[in-house]
Amino acid sequence: KLWLLFLRLFQLFNPSGAYEQVIRFCSSYNSRGSALPLNHQQRELYQQQISYMGSSGLRVLGFASGSQMGSLTFLGLVGIIDPPREGVKEAVATLINSGVAIKMITGDSQETAVSIASRLGLYSKGCQCLSGEEVDHLDLQELSNVVSTIAVFYRASPRHKLKIVKSLQNLGAVVAMTGDGVNDAVALKAADIGVAMGQTGTDVCKEAADMILVDDDFQTIMSAIEEGKGIYNNIKNFVRFQLSTSIAALTLISLATLMNFPNPLNAMQILWINIIMDGPPAQSLGVEPVDRDVIRKPPRNVKDSILTRGLLVKVLVSAFIIVCGTLFVFWRELQDNVITPRDTTMTFTCFVFFDMFNALSSRSQTRMVHEMGLCSNRTFCFAVLASIMGQLLVIYFPPLQSVFQTESLSILDLLFLLSLTSSVCVVSEVIKKLERCRGAERRPPTDCSLEV
Template sequence: MLQTETAESPHTQSEAEILRTYHSDEEKGLTNAQVAERSLKYGSNELAVAPSEPWWKRFGRQFADLLIWILIAAALISGALGEWVDAIAILAIVLLNGLLGFVQEGRADDALVALRKLSSPQARVIREGKLTSVSAKTLVPGDRIELETGDRVPADLRLLGAAGLRVEEAALTGESVPSDKDHRVVLDEAVPLGERSNMAYMGTSVAAGTASALVVATGMSTEIGKIAGMLERHEIEPTPLQVRLSQLGRTLLYVVVGIVAVMFVAQVARGGRLVDAFLLAVSLAVAAVPEGLSAVVTVALALGLQRMAARHALIRRLPCVETLGAVTVICSDKTGTLTRNQMTVQEIESGGERYEVTGTGYEPVGQFRMANSEGQSAESWTVVDPMQQQSLLEALKVGAWCSHTHVAQSDKAGGGWEVVGDPTEAALLVAASKAGLTVNDRLERIVFEIPFSSDRKAMSVVARVDDTKLFMFTKGAPEVVLGKCTQEYVRGGLQLLTDDRREAIITAANQMAQRSLRVLGLASREAFESHKLGETNLVFAGLAGMMDPPREEAAEAVSRCRSAGIRPVMITGDHPDTARAIALSLGIMRVKEQVMLGSDLNLLDDAELGEAVLKTSVYARVTAAHKLRIVMAWRGRSEIVAMTGDGINDAPAIKAANVGIAMGISGTDVTKEAADMVLADDNFASIVNAIEEGRTIYDNILKVVHYLLATNAGEVLLMVGAAIFGLPVPLVAIHLLVINLLTDALPAMALGVERPEPNVMQHPPRPPKIPIISLRSGLHIVYQGVLNAGVSAVAFWWVYRGQAVNLLAARTATFCTIALAQMLFALGCRSNRYTFLQLGLFTNKWLLAAFAVSSGLLAAIVTIPILQPVFQIAALPFLRDWLLVFMLALLPVTFLELGKLLQSYRAKA
């Protein structure tokens, strides 16, 4: 039985049982014949990649929208009318929209390609009794391999032997510190992935120690392979705006068909020619369709993308920009997202004194502050020079020597600090560096080592501190290290450890652990003959408490989320106590709330989980599958979910979320490729900034939709009203097309780049199911359309006065009135709550420029004699006619602004 045929999971079998299961020899490994046979059966140790979708299908999918087809139909109608410039412009808009979507979305299977990069290129394997290096992709179940510090684990392994083995599994399990491994244990089936101490998994790395192991799963059968399968199965769904614009397109289609039918029948009934009736009807249909909408939405999204990039949020899929504005829940990984994924020493207890170490991360910058005897409040700490604190210096010295880890500044762009080895040892090295204590040629001066083991819970090195003296340095579990000590470093030198003092040290260690610190005991003594040494008669140097600290800006970002009506949720594979401490410090959960474990989640079906998510803010000890279920549970409640993370185990949930967000610096390639958005600065606060931009963009799109529909409704109502009352048509086909070009293009695009309104993050997200045009906004659109139609009708009748000889001049007055009214109306559409004077007349300079250009073109059409016959325009000879046009054009926006002032007055009252 091999791989998926295995009746029992590898972690539930002993070393002897697993060797029998996989028909392998611990000393000789597999034979070449066995390898060849299994290669044929199980294939290459690589992750499968789904066939990529042909480019032409991806490009064609950009046009699978009803509104797009309405625009194409409008272009064809314009061409049939001989308006080729208009037709070409509409088709260019549609093509631009498709190209931008095609370029921004990219391929959905990029995440699987990135997963393949995590496989170790080489592995040391024993075959036919010989140790050799082979390509990791040639490994098969049953292969015997060797691991050492720094190796990338090339497949899923059952450990057969281990010496001080610690494996960095944060990317897979979310555990913030390397996991200690013990090959001798046999575990229950239900033991979570992050606690399987006799296993090592593909894509993780060896932080310390050595091991021999048996390959138990390769390729898609590995834990990473299962994650790849989850990514492959999940389909990308349309965004809320895409759904609502599609619904709007269908509604407009029905309206347009109705308008064409009414106008055609009315004209024929009045004795008009069939050709003239058809041309007028389809011209009005073109006017009814807001062909500028698609272009404005695309431009608004693209400009939003640029603004987000300036705020460190890089968008990979263009529609994600507007989806951010609807986010109601943010599910966030802890390690590397809310925290730095950089272990940091925060407290040291030494010589009866408690010290606080400031500074976070691996940069060796920080202060040492000693607690005064009167208390532990912020005012009771005193900054000290660590070089003048002998017991503290001894503790730091132990941490610096007792390590195989390297910490150095990165050569990559942006600098930063990189660690090769165990993050816990890195934290101790950095703490020593903060004190100015460095050890040159550390590894070369270590002459003997007693490695860490899970039984001993300690490790020691013997090093030549100078040319003559050897010293033993020991670190490990506080109670274990303390049990090996007989003396203690204090201010005055050395003193014997009494029972009372031992009890006080253990109490201090427990208190540090209750603050969710990982606590290590530190000790040393002078040595003489390294080969005869045991870990006895040590001198206790102190306790070091460390943790992966929260990001400084994360608490403020969480607070902004809550004020904006967004629910923050932490999902981590880390220890529940650690998760709880971080969540409480950031304000994600309250004291009375409970942390839900992955094992608890397994007991809930989907319906029960759908209820449980409402009461749970923090999940711990969860796997990739758990994270995916939590995200889908929230989505099942019709919430718009953002999922953030940096590890491989976050990728399926990130891809399944409405908005998937990856960390750009610490994130794996898998996570970045699965995400819709990447944070260039790994800053949780950048998510909130991106949501603010998303809300602004969506608000601007709604303003554009409102403006376009209200102005187009004015044209339609004017024409339909004239037909119903038996009047001559106030506008001919060319007038309708020119008005659309003047008012639907530049002013609408300028509205799409409006700045955020005040307090945009002080109200809850828009309801996920709210239509893009609600009943209330629809009534406002009709009301404003009536205003535009009404003032235009007044202008027409004032000049026409029932005389056929005045018809051309009347149509000119109507044309100028409705065009100018729509341009001025754009000023009032900048906000639903604030007047354009309250917002500031010059705060949207693009809109003022659009007004100037459009009104200039309007004046040119009316006043230049050579253009008048082309556009069927007559000059307005009387000043009173121009005054009438301006006065009437001002009325709609005036009514709109007065309504806002009245609404504000009522709200205050």
């Protein structure tokens, strides 16, 4: 009992943290080493200092000391500077212009949060901010109704972060949450994409996250979004090429069967097209370099199918041109109703050349071929070159001629086929140009305040 009494006589509390929380336990303040009663005038003076320091971007902490938790002596304020990293402002501006809504959630005071957000371009006059206490007073539905208009959340705790994430998800948004501490783990787990800091993040935070920033740089998030959009676009390019080619081949065979005329392509030629001709170019479309402007394009709706109406139209148009062009060559060569090696060679080569030009136009759904550059994707160039060399071997190499039932073609034949098959690429480029003009007419004026 005497020992416990001794501890109580000499116990000392030294709390530090948010001024609003520390000052609640103080009844006096330190003035040149003396403890004076804490009155309303002194509280106002502290508040003015906090506003001044916060408006300068300083993180303000309050310190107190005493033996009784309810009657501590307030020691003073300390301002800590934590400036935004170089390049973050530009990254934020790029993401906002591309349609990404960025929210700042911090435990700092309103003045500090607004100052930092203003430097980053997240906050301007007329924008709203919300405190953690105000978030507590709103239910989930009420918060969902206003969360899209809030740029900055200050004095936020872990439960506030979780509530904000859920309110954004209620609106159908895809939420990416960044954090580095244990208190961020719950919100990171609840977000669609949890992003943890690799250098300063705790193990619990990293375990709860879906992605880890090794360099703790916000610009890396922009690079990740850019890479993700690039991969999605390459998948669409692959789907367009494979579908249009497959539909064209199936249509040719189906028409020959239904209309009872000779099949334009024999079994070996169809296998050659599906395995050798389609394979390398299709695979090379998957490694197409990311478009530099892809980050500036608005995000897509996650509920949209990868095979959109516009993409399906392009697939069907390309397949239609390939079918019509191949049948034209077949009927042009088939004059005596007897299939000769020349007939099959011309038809076979026509379809293969159509494939190559179709692959060229499928490299992008929005950019023109001359804008991308013919050699920007070296894998594609090598794949197409290898496919063309393989086709020439089938045409001119005697052992393969007997296998594929082909014969040698003249230079004029090849030039004729090249001019005809390039039509699928020309039409595709015209469609891209029309879509670009139509999109420019429909694009509404940008309002930065609404985007924030």
